[in-house]
Amino acid sequence: MPRVTEEHRTARRDQILSAAMRCVARDGFHKMTMANVIAESGLSAGAVYGYFKGKNDLIQAIARRAVGGFAADLDTLADGDDQVTLPGALEVVLARARGLTADSEGGLPRIAIHAWSEAARDDEVKEIVRTNIDSIIKSWARVLARARADGNLGPDGDLDQMARSMYSLMIGFALQGLILDDVDEESYLAGFTALLA
Template structure:
């Protein structure tokens, strides 16, 4: 019998995660069954369960991978000269989240991960951890845009996250079948209101 390599095992896990991501994006976390995932992966139930003990474990692993590419891309962008501006950073986050490759094939899956934070303590903890890392990175941007102390830079980074999540929802859900409003226009529309405050 040929030896099973770690690379082969990692490839099989990635293939199952990809199948699960596509099923979850189409039907939602809780309407998707393990047989759905097995069918999408082209594997028997025994084959899938060899790698993942439950659907919950698949959900948790997918959720735990969401922010990894975003953090990687943002850290690289922070070293750019000139540094990307706020609208560009938000678009960079969105573009990275929506790359059509495992494990994130759609905006629908991303929104489900955010919803899962409310009911699943492990997903909540992983997203909190990544949010702290995200705020650290975004604070680097806000300090490069303006002369801010650490507390102000982190507060501005939190505002940037709020803008990112709001524009993600608007552009990819509410405007999914329409011409999307650009992130730059949305931010510029707020300028008179912010100044008047």
């Protein structure tokens, strides 16, 4: 029997995860079942369960895929050689959001809203979402500390409080983009820059 390559395993896992994300975007976490994901993926039950033990494993993987890159991008910015400004940092985050939205065929904002809604009623989902939010807020605090060190942020103000506000700007962009037809990165960033002025 031929050995399965790591590339094949990664592609199969991504196939299952993408199917789960489509199910969540369409029906929410509470209606997503393993049977739905199996049908959506076009794979056998054995194949799907070979990668994910159950629904909670899928929810964790979806959460990591949806927000993991934000923290990494912010950390890269904080550790880089270029001057860090708040508009520049927000621009990086909005570009990441655009890319993820395109990759998920527009489903990412809906998935995020479903995750927050489910977190209000399910403690396990709440812990998953909270862990991811905490990670992004910590990364924002690092970016803000770097902006302050670069002279692009005043010396006053608690970095954690400001990081939570920057996270809220991310959420606001996702929500407005889902509901309103006239929100884009450029206008959102222009509004933020004007506020700072």
